[in-house]
Amino acid sequence: xxxxxxxxxxxxxxxxxxxxxxxxxxxxxxxxxxxxxxxxxxxxxxxxxxxxxxxxxxxxxxxxxxxxxxxxxxxxxxxxxxxxxxxxxxxxxxxxxxxxxxxxxxxxxxx
Numbered sequence: 001x002x003x004x005x006x007x008x009x010x011x012x013x014x015x016x017x018x019x020x021x022x023x024x025x026x027x028x029x030x031x032x033x034x035x036x037x038x039x040x041x042x043x044x045x046x047x048x049x050x051x052x053x054x055x056x057x058x059x060x061x062x063x064x065x066x067x068x069x070x071x072x073x074x075x076x077x078x079x080x081x082x083x084x085x086x087x088x089x090x091x092x093x094x095x096x097x098x099x100x101x102x103x104x105x106x107x108x109x110x111x
Contacts, residue, residue: 007048009034009041016055022065026054029065031072 009027013020023041027034032051035042043051054068063071 005045006042007045025065029069
């Protein structure tokens with residue numbers, strides 16, 4: 001079993017010149033799950049890419065943490081919908097190959 005890599009939330013706040021309290025608020029809204037060890041805040045490195053993207057949105061557009069949570073939720077929904085469309089396209093392609101007498105193949109426009 002591999003060990004988790006942890007990133008210091010305080011160092012992250014310094015790197016992005018972001019007030020530590022803002023990152024606490026991000027955690028309170030649920031934008032990441034803090035791991036607290038000996039009164040020091042950490043986050044799992046697997047959460048870092050998404051959190052960095054949200055930090056950039058926060059800094060560039062002054063989006064509230066609640067707004068960032070909505071953006072995160074919508075991004076995930078878009079990803080899920082794209083996966084569903086790909087799956088349906090594959091199924092349609094398979095069905096069309098199995099029935100050589102089917103009408104002209106439907107044209108599917110990618111999202």
